[in-house]
Amino acid sequence: MLDTSLQPACISAEESQMLAGMNTKEVFGWVMGKLAEDDELLTVAVADYGRRLNLDRFRELRSDGYIQCGIAEQNLIEVASACANEGFHVFAPCYATFVTSRTLDQIRVNLGMMKSPVVLVGVAAGCESAATGPSHMAVEDIAITRTIPGLSVFNSCDNAQLAATLMELAKHPRPAYVRMTLCDGVNLHPNGYVFDASGVEKLFESACAADTANVGSVAAIKAAIPEVATTGTESTPLPKRVIVLATGAITSRVVEAAQRVAGQVDATSEQVAAVKASLEVYGVSSIKPLDASLTEICQHSDVIITVEEHSVLGGFGSAVVEQVSASGACPQVIRVGMPDRYLEADVHHNILARAGLSVEDLQEVLLANC
Numbered sequence: 587m588l589d590t591s592l593q594p595a596c597i598s599a600e601e602s603q604m605l606a607g608m609n610t611k612e613v614f615g616w617v618m619g620k621l622a623e624d625d626e627l628l629t630v631a632v633a634d635y636g637r638r639l640n641l642d643r644f645r646e647l648r649s650d651g652y653i654q655c656g657i658a659e660q661n662l663i664e665v666a667s668a669c670a671n672e673g674f675h676v677f678a679p680c681y682a683t684f685v686t687s688r689t690l691d692q693i694r695v696n697l698g699m700m701k702s703p704v705v706l707v708g709v710a711a712g713c714e715s716a717a718t719g720p721s722h723m724a725v726e727d728i729a730i731t732r733t734i735p736g737l738s739v740f741n742s743c744d745n746a747q748l749a750a751t752l753m754e755l756a757k758h759p760r761p762a763y764v765r766m767t768l769c770d771g772v773n774l775h776p777n778g779y780v781f782d783a784s785g786v787e788k789l790f791e792s793a794c795a796a797d798t799a800n801v802g803s804v805a806a807i808k809a810a811i812p813e814v815a816t817t818g819t820e821s822t823p824l825p826k827r828v829i830v831l832a833t834g835a836i837t838s839r840v841v842e843a844a845q846r847v848a849g850q851v852d853a854t855s856e857q858v859a860a861v862k863a864s865l866e867v868y869g870v871s872s873i874k875p876l877d878a879s880l881t882e883i884c885q886h887s888d889v890i891i892t893v894e895e896h897s898v899l900g901g902f903g904s905a906v907v908e909q910v911s912a913s914g915a916c917p918q919v920i921r922v923g924m925p926d927r928y929l930e931a932d933v934h935h936n937i938l939a940r941a942g943l944s945v946e947d948l949q950e951v952l953l954a955n956c
Contacts (some may be wrong), residue, residue, distance in 0.1 A: 590667040591909045593759060594750075594754060594780050594781040594782070594783075595750045595751075595753035595754040595757065595780075596750060596778065596779065596780040596781065597749050597750050597775070597778055597779045597783040597792050598778045599776060599777050599778040601746070601749070602745075602746040602775050602776060602777075602778050602779060603773060603776065604750055605744075605745035605746050605748075605773075606744070606745055606769075606771060606772060606773035607771070608745060608770075609708060609768070609769075609770050610709070610745065610748060610766040610768065610769055611638055611639050611766075612642060613639045613641045613680060613745045613748055613749055613766075613769075614639055614640065614677075614707060614709075614748075614752065614766065615639050615640025615642070615643070615644065616640060616643075616682055616749070616813065617641075617752045617753060617830075618630055618639075618641060618752075619641070619642075619643030619644045619646075619647070620643075620675065620751075620753075621644075621753065621756050622643065622647040622648045623647060624645045624944050625673045625675060625756060626648075627651075627673060627674045628644075628651055628674075628675050628677075628756065629648075629650055629651040629652075629653065629666075629669050629674040629675060629676045629677070630644060630648075630651065630652055630653070630676075630677050630678075630682065631653040631655055631662055631665055631669065631676060631677075631678045631749060632652075632653070632654055632655065632678070632679060632726065632795075633637075633656065633657060633658060633659045633661075633662040633678075633680045633684070633685070633838040634654070634655075634656050634657045634683040635679060635680055635681065635709060636652065636654060636950075639679055640711075651674075653665060653666075653669070656688070656756075659680055659684045659685055659688045659689045659693050659740075660688060660689050660691075662678055662685070662689070662934040663678065663685075663689045663691060663692035663693060663696055663697075663704070663706075663941075664696065666678040666702075666704045667692075667696035667700065667702035667704055667836060669705045669758065670702045670703045670704050671700070671910065673899065674755050674922075675759050675910070676703070676704050676705065677704075677707055677752070677755075677756075678704055678705065678707065679707035679709050680706075680707070680708075680709060681709055681710055681715070681722060681724070682708025682709060682710060682711035682712075682723070682724035682727050682765060682766070683724035683726075683727065683738075684724060684729055685706050685708055685709075685864040686706070686708060686724065686726075686727040686730045686763070687706075687726065687727070687730065688766075689857040690730060691761070692739070693731070693734055695738055697734065697736070697761040697848070698734040698735050698736060698737060698761070701761060702761065703735055703759035703760050703761055703763070703790070703859070704761060704762075705717070705752075705755045705756075705759065705762045705763075705764060706731075706762065706763045706764070707763075707764045707766060708724060708727055708763060708764065708765045708766060708894055709766055709896075710722065710724070710765040710766070710768075711727060711741075711765040711767050711939065712724060712725065712765075712767045712768070712834065712836075712895035712896060712924075713725070713836075713895060713924070713929075713934055713937040713941075714767060714768040714916050714934055715938075716929070716931060716932050716933065716934050716937040717931055717932065717933055717934075718742075718931065719930070720928035720929060720930070722795060723928070723929070723937075724765075725896050725897045725924045726896075726897055726900070727765065727896070727897075728741070728765065728873060728896050728900070728902060728905075729748040729762070729896075729897060729899065729900025729901050729904070731763040731874075732873060732874045732900075733786040734761075735770070736761055737761045737762065737763060737794070738760060738761065738762040738763070738872070738874055738875070739762070739763050739765070739830050739872075739873040739874040739876070740762065740763070740764045740765065740871055740872055740873065741765040741767065741768055741833045741834040741871060741873055741894075741902070742764070742766075742767075742769070742834070742871045743769075743772075743774055743787075743832070743833070743834060743835065743837040743838070743869040743870075743871055744769050744772045744773060744774045744775060744835070744837075744909075744917060745769045745772070745773075745790075746773070746774075746775040746779040746901070747774070747775065747869075747871055748764070748766060748769070748777070750779050750781040751781065751871065752764065752839070753781070753878055754781045760886060762899045763819070765834065767835040767836070767895055768823060768835050768934060769835040769838075769890060772835060772838040774789060774837065774841070774869065778926070783872070783877075784872065784877035784879055785870055785871040785872025785873075785875050785877060786868055786869075786872075786879050786883070787868060787869045787870075787871075788866060788867070789805045789837065789841050789865070789867050789868065789869050790841050790844045790845065790848075790865075790867040791865065791866045791867070792844075792863075792864050792865040792866070796829045807839070808856065810891065812870060818823050825863050825864050825956065826863035826864070826865070826955075827863065827864050827866075827886060827887045827888050828864065828865050828887065828888065828890075828891065828951070828955055828956055829866050829868070829883060829884055829889070829890050829891070830844065830865070830866065830867045830890075830892075830893065831868050831880070831884075831890065831891070831892045831893070831902075831906060832866070832868070832869055832870065832889045832892070832893040832894070833869070833871065833873060833893075833894050833896060833902045834868045834890075834895050834896075835895065836893055836894065836895045836943060837867075837869045837893075839874045839943065839944070839945045839948055840893050840948055841867055841869055843945050843946075843948035843949040843951075843952055844865055844867045844952060846945075846949050847865060847949055847952045847953055847956060848865055848950050855868050858950070861891075863888075863955075863956035865952065865956060866875070866878075866885065869879070870902070871954075873902050873905060874905070876905055876909050880906065880909060880910075881909060881913045881915065882909060884906075884910050884913075884915060884917065885910075885913065885915040887917045888917055888918070889917060889918050889919075889920065890906065890910065890917050890918065890919045890920070891919075891920045891921075891922060891925075891952070891955060892906050892919065892920070892921050892922065893922045893923065893943070893948065894922070894923045894924075894925070895924065895943065896923050897924050897925075897926060898923040898924065898925070898926065899926055901923060902919030902923075903919070903922070903923060904921070907919050907921070920951070920955065922943070922948070922951055923941075923943075924941050924943075925941060925942075929941065
């Protein structure tokens with residue numbers, strides 16, 4: 587029987603290393619095969635995409651739990667919802683752009699209004715399928731799904747986190763959308779990963795970040811004690827507190843860029859000298875709901891930078907702005923993501939570079955705000 591205890595799903599260090607060598611589709615299949623060993627209710631409904639999802643082990647154990655709906659995504663949602671309403675633990679993987687855009691009415695009614703506990707899995711989200719053109723790039727899916735009442739939205743930062751999220755949703759089914767972005771070779775959790783419902787994890791901080799966090803923002807300190815930044819006749823500026831919030835596989839690029847800026851990787855002495863800020867990078871895998879801890883993290887910052895492989899409109903950055911502004915904290919927020927236009931077909935890394943999401947581009951953004 588499937589373990590439905592309150593113990594969160596976990597991935598060992600060995601599994602994390604193994605998963606880092608897989609693509610996200612292979613990770614999905616590995617998780618389904620592992621879960622099928624104990625979950626007699628596990629069901630995977632696909633829209634013609636099953637052969638690419640590494641589901642051999644799952645189909646061997648749960649042959650009657652595999653449902654092929656053909657290229658009919660709207661029907662996929664109806665079938666998956668019907669099964670979930672009967673008590674099955676249903677995952678519905680499909681191209682992210684099709685499972686969120688073509689099926690919006692079915693998602694609203696079945697997962698939103700009827701609360702059918704289906705886990706939608708957005709395959710090749712972001713620009714992973716950029717070579718096939720803008721029709722297959724899912725850069726609006728977060729904006730679409732986070733507006734559905736009761737629908738949780740996840741965007742894992744690496745494959746270990748993705749696997750644990752899928753396992754957790756099998757244990758505790760609910761309406762959800764899991765976004766899978768290209769994580770090949772990335773391992774942000776070499777010591778393993780335990781599912782954290784907050785979805786917020788500090789991945790990097792510069793040497794002075796802890797001290798800055800303890801005293802609050804520069805603006806707040808100067809407002810309270812104007813002379814605090816003056817020594818004799820010379821002004822000694824306090825370090826700015828820069829918070830970077832990243833979601834999805836792009837997070838590893840953000841961490842690398844932050845390391846460079848902080849002088850730990852490939853930074854010139856001039857760049858190091860130019861950094862007059864404490865810098866913290868957080869990976870955020872739960873986009874909806876956003877955990878309250880983000881407000882606490884951001885409230886004493888001077889600059890917040892959000893990074894996502896998604897449109898800058900309506901996505902993760904917009905969600906952060908909404909939450910922070912509602913709390914009364916009003917630091918500057920810089921949203922980095924895909925531009926408000928469709929890009930022509932290209933390979934994945936070229937698309938990211940054209941969108942300003944290469945490591946070098948991200949490094950420049952951080953340097954400009956530190």
